[in-house]
Amino acid sequence: MSLFFDLASTNIVAYLISHESSPPRIKEDELENFLKSLALSDRIASDDPDWSAHVRWAANDSLERLQRIVPSRGDALESNEVKFLLHPLALELSRFSIYILPIGNSRDSEVLDRFSHDASHLPGHSVLVLIPAFYHPEANVRVLDPSDAVKNALKARDQWPGAIFLLRNGNSTFLPVEEAYSKVARISDRLHGHPREVPLNEADLKSIWSALSAREPGVSRERERRRLLHLSDLHVGAKSATQNQQYLQVSVARQFGKVDEIVISGDLYDQPLKKHRQAYERFINQMELLTNKKPVVVPGNHDQRILGNRFKVLGNWARPLVHLDWSRGIYRNPDAKMAFFCFDSCRHEDLARGRVGREQLIEMATKFDTANLRDELSDYLRIAVLHHHPYPYLPEKETPILDPRSWRGREEFVEMREADEFLTWCAGRDIGLILHGHKHIPRLIVDEVPTGANYEYRQVTTVGCGTSLGANGSPLSFNIVEWSPDTQSWSVDFQIDRGDGQGFRSAALQAPPAEAA
Template sequence: MGATFRIQHANFVAYLTSDRRARAPRADRGELDSFLEGLSNPYSLVSSTRGKPNDWCQAVDGVANERRNELSKKEPGLLEPDEVESILAPLREHFSDYHLYCLIVPSPLEREEESFTFFLESALSAKSKGLVLMPEKGVDFVEYLNPFPAMTELADSLVDTPAVLFWSGAVSCVLSLNEAKRFYRNVLVEALEENPRRIENILKNEVKRRNTKRILHLSDFHFGRPDARFNRAWLKAHLRKILPGVDATAITGDLFNDPELGFRHEYQEFRDDLRLMTKKPIIVVPGNHDFRTGGTDYKKLREDASQVVSLGLPNLVVSDDLQAVFFCFDSNEQGDWARGGVSDNQRRRMAIDFEAEANEREEDISKYFKIALVHHHPLKYGAAPAALYERLIAKFARNDEFFIEFENADEFLRWCARRDIPLVLHGHKHVPHVARTSVESQEITVIGCGSTTGVDGRPMCYDIVTFDPVTKRSSVKFYFDPYSDGGKFELQSVAITLKGGSTGLDLEEEPREVSGASGGGWQKETRLNPHTSMRARQTVQTRIKSARLLRARRQSLAKTR
């Protein structure tokens, strides 16, 4: 059995294929309707039972159309899990209880026929014992609300696309397309035919150690405030379980609420507790509240840097274990009120320190993964692209951009691009956020944490960033306790960079401007060159011919009903 779909709909597919006790994800009504519309398209389904009395494709088509009619009765907007479950539940019998599931993730730049040919091969050969899924085309970047375990495995693996995610029960593994072909043909096909119950153990044995690294991202503690003080013990109890599984911790400012000695001591006590929980690096940059009383000032009349200076924060951290360089910026040197900025002098100083560090080391740290830490947000929220996660908690945000903005964000991002920095972590806004932009051909992912202690009645938030030092790809998982009362930290969103390598096809790239990005920037749009290979054109023609034959068959069947 097999189905194609849009990659943005992968979480719906994950729900349909998950354990019956699993809770449905939150979803936008428009996206859910688009998913159902795709399932009712006869060209998106493949089965060895097509045209037979137990035609799986026909059954899915009928249920999807019926559920679209039911969905049309609901108001536009974000649907809660119970609402999504009521729509998708009748489809679960057609997508669940298989011995093997397979998700083929094509690269946006790969030769089209490679992934699709394997999709057809595996979907037909798995018969009724396996379900094979594939997005209609690859994309660079996706985000999921309430992701399921298979999606988090894809985020953690960071295997270059085209890739294949296999899962059975609670076990999953991700392989490159070529590895997956060999694994499926040499191992899984025989197991499906002879003893499908072995699949889960086979996948367990196939899981390999990855070279990925993980960073715990915390921010905006505001110690000194009563709400931060009340939530501190619960936060430490939770982080005690998280810290052993990460390779470093990054804290992006507003360590205490005012530059006062007592408040600084509260932060230092918390930091010392973290140091007792982990031997991994804890890397810190300051925020506007660490310098300015109440976080705001005018012409630096009341600024007090003494408490930050006493912390001895570094401006450059190189980790050979992570194969990473952390550029630690102070964005409080510029701007009135709660605004900030990074001066050209600080950027020059950072470049000098990096070159000096590189000269003193035997390792070539220019090839390390580079991360910029800064307090203020270099992309305005809602810019290129708008995050799904923001829509879930947008009620916590305020329209106060003028007083809190990053004044020279375009210059900062340009410097990051020229320094080959693909990742920026920040705080300040108290609303978790992820966005991507392209500046001078460098793709940059910008991640905002929110308030880890949940000040101002906001959720207690943190995120975990996974990156591969070799491929320079990354993903992020957002967690929050919505009521900040110790109920539970829940995984709320996953964002994954799915950018593959070279294509083997002749491609042309046309740049287009990204609207809304701070300082403009450019994002590349890739299309097939009309002079591409004969093999690729023949494959497309074959697919068109097959689609026409399928349409004729379905029309013939409809007339005989």
């Protein structure tokens, strides 16, 4: 049996079939399109007409709930709303034990159509093949609250085409299409002779998972992936930040182990005081155990201004900045093929505003040209790091990694001035990723930025981190960037803890095309 889904919709299906307590968020229009596609008879391939009719009925029921109960807001629906809306479909999809989702770009459609056809003929009524809507090769793929299955597939975008295998008990894996064919054959062997009318039990699922997780002879799944931990707005010295230090350290180490680099995009201290600097140094000495090296650091407004603000000479406090061992200029990691362009966006302006002045751009350009005389950085992931946000904060246009309306304040008091000039400079220097902090809210913006020459544009992804230690009672936040030097592909995973200690979860995952590196 088969249904048609895109990857974001598959994230919903992963919730429906694994009986998780918290459904993923999804944008209202995405859910509406998902339900409408199921309500159309030509989007379901099944040899059981009764089941097809039941799915269409359930989809229409959910669609009516959406149109009747949820007002048109245009933003992401919350988990409790999604759970209520999808209850009719949960009853229909829960009958299956094995789910297979082929995934790839539109240029892979012929290969994956053939794979979908073969997989849909597995024996018995326990297998559902979720046929995808293929992505354009240049498309950015973004999913809110991704399941483990979807996360694995997105992080392995350089191995597409392939397929997600998801079992009713929650086990999941992503495999390249050649290996996926082998696994379908192994599943067929295990299902052979199993009565069609008898559901698979836990022992059956354990046997199938053993087949899926076993290495195929002569097949290597390993790809060299480098990992960057992005922290920001620590505000060490504040009471809430002090309480959360060990929790953040343990959580990162448990989930991700060693990382290649740690990047901190400013506001290391809550105040530019000696005792706050000393507390920060004790904290960072523990974080360095993840990398065995010093982090890449840029200063924020709280590191050099009293209460983070300056008005002319009032609030200025430069002495702690002298002692701050921040990463001036360009820092290179030749093993991980990463180059960091480190800016001080707090050198100018008053209040909590920032700016990267033209003199700093000239300084950085000189250092870059010196470091890149023989194109040594041509295959590096180039990353700009600064504290201030280069895009203004507009809640109605934000990607809802967290509720953007939770921020309170006036943009004109915290803005980055001359941001367009900075962005154009980055695009002209082939910098594809910008990391920042400042707003205490995770952000994701993908934009086509002019390079300043011959009307050319370059795709630039701007990633903001919230407050990693939960300053002022905010949710805790960090980002993980995974990068493959061999395939020039990368992804960013936004990790959030609501501040109640229930654990960090993936709130959003972004996987640009390899060319966007």
